[in-house]
Amino acid sequence: MDEILNLHINEMAGIEFDCSCGRRHSFPIRHLHIGPGALLELPDVLKPFLGKKLFVFGDSNTFQAAGERVLKLLAEAGHDFDGFWFQTSENEALIPDESALGRLLMEMGDAELILGVGSGTINDLGKFISRKTGRPHIIVCTAPSMDGYVSDSSALTNAGRKISYPSTLPFAVIADAEILKNAPPRLLQAGFGDVLGKLTALADWRLSKELTGEYYCESCVKLVQKALDAVIQNVDAIRERRDEGIDYLIQALVLTGVAMSLVGVSRPASGAEHMLSHHWEMDFQKRGQFAELHGIKVGVATPVAAELFELLKEEIPAEALALAPSSAECERLLLAVDAPVSPKDVHISRELFQRSLHEAYTIRKRYSILQLAVEKGRMEEIASAMADRIYGKI
Numbered sequence: 001m002d003e004i005l006n007l008h009i010n011e012m013a014g015i016e017f018d019c020s021c022g023r024r025h026s027f028p029i030r031h032l033h034i035g036p037g038a039l040l041e042l043p044d045v046l047k048p049f050l051g052k053k054l055f056v057f058g059d060s061n062t063f064q065a066a067g068e069r070v071l072k073l074l075a076e077a078g079h080d081f082d083g084f085w086f087q088t089s090e091n092e093a094l095i096p097d098e099s100a101l102g103r104l105l106m107e108m109g110d111a112e113l114i115l116g117v118g119s120g121t122i123n124d125l126g127k128f129i130s131r132k133t134g135r136p137h138i139i140v141c142t143a144p145s146m147d148g149y150v151s152d153s154s155a156l157t158n159a160g161r162k163i164s165y166p167s168t169l170p171f172a173v174i175a176d177a178e179i180l181k182n183a184p185p186r187l188l189q190a191g192f193g194d195v196l197g198k199l200t201a202l203a204d205w206r207l208s209k210e211l212t213g214e215y216y217c218e219s220c221v222k223l224v225q226k227a228l229d230a231v232i233q234n235v236d237a238i239r240e241r242r243d244e245g246i247d248y249l250i251q252a253l254v255l256t257g258v259a260m261s262l263v264g265v266s267r268p269a270s271g272a273e274h275m276l277s278h279h280w281e282m283d284f285q286k287r288g289q290f291a292e293l294h295g296i297k298v299g300v301a302t303p304v305a306a307e308l309f310e311l312l313k314e315e316i317p318a319e320a321l322a323l324a325p326s327s328a329e330c331e332r333l334l335l336a337v338d339a340p341v342s343p344k345d346v347h348i349s350r351e352l353f354q355r356s357l358h359e360a361y362t363i364r365k366r367y368s369i370l371q372l373a374v375e376k377g378r379m380e381e382i383a384s385a386m387a388d389r390i391y392g393k394i
């Protein structure tokens with residue numbers, strides 16, 4: 001029944017099964033090719049599109065990282081394709097806004113397949129355009145930086161505001177550790193932070209099951225936990241960018257997407273740590289300031305959420321407490337990959353930090369440790385004690 005737990009991630013493409021949680025789960029993506037050397041699978045994945053026009057896109061950085069090799073593989077296989085690469089410098093990020101979207105629609109012409117080469121931004125653009133044009137898309141990943149490779153929403157910038165739009169799941173995801181290991185350090189740290197956040201996300205999901213009776217899938221939780229364990233045990237290999245470490249990291253990022261898709265909610269991937277991160281992001285956005293990468297903020301928020309579980313342990317059912325990570329351990333893991341640990345490291349003010357603890361639970365209707373602390377009347381005291389420790393007493 002739960003044989004999914006024994007499958008390699010690549011075997012999960014197209015899976016459908018009756019789960020012990022009482023639901024039937026399915027995962028509609030056709031191909032997952034995750035592993036060192038995975039790029040060489042691309043010609044096989046593209047076979048059904050021989051004779052059709054392909055549109056390949058990315059930016060100057062992702063062209064260097066993998067785009068050039070992708071074009072060579074397509075040419076060797078005899079594909080008809082157009083390529084378009086946004087011009088970006090090494091330190092300049094492409095913004096997924098109206099202008100980028102318009103440019104892509106103009107450049108792609110009547111292509112029948114969209115092939116994105118990149119990470120967060122390119123992936124968001126590709127799956128949104130796929131939704132709007134009805135053309136399938138494939139993503140060749142260039143950084144293990146976030147868990148959105150397998151997700152049906154895109155974070156796009158509209159009139160200066162970041163908004164989440166419905167998108168189409170990819171036809172195929174290709175993630176080659178030999179490419180990913182060369183990603184900039186900040187992107188790798190962000191991916192690690194996004195993975196770390198699953199520790200508190202899973203504890204929050206269980207907390208809600210126990211306190212509110214919310215639907216919960218034990219198999220999905222075990223699936224994500226298995227991938228998290230592999231990342232945590234291989235943190236040195238990740239820091240040293242060894243193939244196996246990077247492969248565990250991207251597997252965990254993609255697998256959370258698989259788990260979300262199986263249960264149809266983002267519970268396996270997002271809890272209090274994501275609400276804090278979103279609250280911070282909205283505040284930075286209002287002031288027109290860059291709010292750091294998603295996974296970097298989630299990483300910083302994870303020991304904060306973990307500490308809430310520790311401080312409220314008398315109020316928490318044992319099943320949920322058993323899933324909660326230790327705050328000190330989360331900090332140790334972030335330090336192990338040189339990622340920011342303190343809210344101070346990412347320019348979050350004391351005022352914003354305290355306010356976010358009080359308000360972040362209102363961002364969405366999702367029960368978490370934040371709401372429990374507020375309901376029990378403990379947040380005031382906890383928020384000022386945490387702020388005193390992080391920012392010093394005032």
Ligand SMILES: [Zn+2]
Binds near residue numbers: 218220
């Ligand atoms: Zn289930």
Ligand SMILES: [Zn+2]
Binds near residue numbers: 194274294
């Ligand atoms: Zn995330």
